[in-house]
Amino acid sequence: KFIGPTAASMEMMGSKTRARQHMEIAEVPFVPGTSHGLQSVDEAEEVATRIGYPVMLKAAAGGGGKGMRLVGSREELRSALESARSEAQRSFGDNEVYIEKYIVNPRHIEMQILADEHGNTVWLGERECSIQRRHQKVLEESPSPLVDPEMRRRMGEIAVRVAKAANYCNAGTVEFLSDQERNFYFLEMNTRLQVEHPVTELITGLDLVHLQIRIAAGEKLPFTQEDVQIRGHAMECRIYAEDPDNNYFPSPGKITLLLLPSGPGIRRDSGMYEGWTVPIDYDPLLAKLIGYGTDRKQTIGRLIRALNEYFVGGIKTNISLFRRILNDPEFQSGRLDTGYLDRLLAKAPSAEPERSDAGIAAIAAGLFAMLDSAATSSNGTGVSQATPASGWKKAARLENLR
Incomplete structure (x- = not known):
């Protein structure tokens, strides 16, 4: 059995014009x-x-x-x-x-929904998707800095109405455009689980993929709308094989060194590995780096620390872009819209703070330790030995927990 909505629902919502026609009948506000x-x-x-x-x-x-x-x-x-x-x-x-x-300076906000085969549909909170480049999402977070509880409730109820109008089943996302006065309009429905679903999983504590399978097996949703609780804050960075210094052109090639971040509140969804050759034939998405914290400020801090640990050698990535975004005062204050990233990139990047000789030595020592352990990780049988935890990472994480 297919894990997902019916072909009829996908056909209805797959065309934006057909979707608008049905939303007009359902009295859903759209642009x-x-x-x-x-x-x-x-x-x-x-x-x-x-x-x-x-x-x-x-x-x-x-x-x-x-x-x-x-x-x-x-x-x-x-x-x-x-x-x-x-x-x-x-x-x-x-x-x-x-x-x-065209809504000037809109925010792109979407609502995650789940629907079973027994007529039960719930919303699981919004995701702020306004950080975009060339209309492609780059960073997503939940909850949105704009959305208050009343707007969340209204948006969720309309998302459920959209799903019911499409006779929808399984996981889906209803997308909206919102102005700064919290007026919002239906944009489209994505009839699948989206790239950014981990942020919803972290703030709700729900495994959406597991729930998709249970719904496809004919089970009822194991909770009601009243059971859904949003806790903390989550943010996702899409790590692409792109060159920030060359207009974000694709950067295929062999990954020669890979230093991975982890630590408190950090999740990685990734398929890349050291020695892999990134092809040019597909979407340049390499990994998703997701941060979670008790609030937005803590989440940003944890992601910055993780991004400083992240290194992909042999190809170019957009990791530096996320450091720039997360350290930007406008982003930190939550003043976002779909034109934010274009404005940021139009400005000259801030100069990197000078590092002390001791700091440079510490970084060099850490890199050499990683390279040395990688070179000696084979026992002659082609089986890699477990690499001991980095003392530098441990010290940095303890420092950030104070």
Whole structure:
């Protein structure tokens, strides 16, 4: 049996225009625009004039920022529509494009839901996904700095309404755009478990993959909405094989050295290993580094410490980008929107603080110790011996726990 929603639900929500049509019937608020593909430039101009510029063109079958174009004026519309249709056809085999009002400085917030085969549907809290580059999520956190308990309840209830309108079963995510006044609008539904699901697992204590299997086996949800409790704060960094110094171009190649972070409140979901050759043929995602703490400040601190421990040799990664984000005062204060990362990258990076000779010596000693243990880890039979815990890591973690 397939572990996931039915084909009918996926087909309904897989097309953004069909999803908007069904949400209109269910009286779910969504961003003003069309609920069908644009037939002509004239229609696009008429709708754009009616709802007002700026507008966003979107591929109906799209995702990951493909087939999307921001249009600021009538003069830009024709070429943007042609470009969006062409990219949508290349990416999805479907050139249907629709139009919606562009919300200036929005926040991208999504709600995790679970539904069983017996009519029970619950929401499990929101995830803040506004840290994006080229419409691709880079860092996610839960709970959102914007969302208060009342907004969370309203958003969760609407997410459940969306799921029921789609006759949805299993795990899914309902995505919203929100303005800074906490007005939010339905964006789309992802009919699967998403990359960022670990942050929800950490704040709820629920194993979402295990629950997916139990739901597919025909079991009822083992809890009700009233049982769902959100505790602490979680944040996920998507570690990509990208070169921050070369416009984030892919950086394939062999991983020659891998130093992994761990410690209190740190989780790694990863498939990479030392000696692996990262291919250029697929998505550049290497790993997910997730931090958890009692509050947002502690979570940020734990992630910064973990990122300082993380080293991937032989290829370029975006680890340095996360250090920059997490140390940025605007991010730390929670003043976020989907344009945040573009603004940050437009600024010159702050100079790295100078290290003392003693600090440099300590880092060098730690690296040489790791390299030496890697070189002598084989017992001649090709079986690796357990590497002793690093004293440097232990000392740093104890220091950060004070």
